[in-house]
Amino acid sequence: MGAFEPRAVTLGGRVVRLEPLSAAHADGLLAAGHHEALWRVTVQPPLVSADAVSRYLAQAAEQAARGNEVPFAIVSCETNAVIGSTRWMDIARPHRRVEIGGTWLAPTAQRTLANTEAKYLQLLHLFEVLAAVRVQFKTDLRNTQSQRALEKLGAIREGVLRRHMVVRDGFVRDSVYYGITDADWPSVKERLQERLSATGDTQQQRQPQQPEHGDH
Secondary structure (H helix, E strand, O other), rough: OOOOOOOOOOOEOOOEEEOOOOOOHHHHHHHHOOOHHOOOOOOOOOOOOHHHHHHHHHHHHHHHHOOOOOEEEEEEOOOOOEEEEEEEEEEEEOOOOOEEEEEOOOOHHOOOOOHHHHHHHHHHHHHHHHHOEEEEEEEEOOOHHHHHHHHHOOEEEEEEEEEEEEOOOOOOOEEEEEEEOOOOOHHHHHHHHHHHHOOOOHHHOOOOOOOOOOOO
């Protein structure tokens, strides 16, 4: 088994494509992320201005250069427009463990197959190419929509860290942790493939909802 070394890579699917995040995505990030409600329960400042996007990209580049994170832009295969972002973080190389986090999607991409396929592409690469042992996620205890989405993926709810993070409005949140292990992956993979092959799922599930931020 080779070294566990997550690196920037392009991951292509039918609905979305994950591209290594770069300055070329700046305009798309602003267009997708300028909705203030997306960032209501996050530690991340909202991407509502060009300056905010520049800071977001600079922080991502710094963390990538240090080997701490691998950031991606989520791009629609249909329109080639940026519809969100995600990243690999809290990388524990000796333990072959990584967290998928910092995930957000534009309101128009929520309640579609975009999040499901983005997660599938990442999990497929992490488990089957990099031989990860564990992939984890965390989300705000108040974000029940994100928790439902993670549970639909097949992630196991493992516990709550109380008063774990101070979010943007000063609230001290509790964080819910979820995990998928290499032992879980075969059944999770089958479940995700079934969801992605289902017809009509995208339009049937897209309904007016309060905008949500994903796992982070």
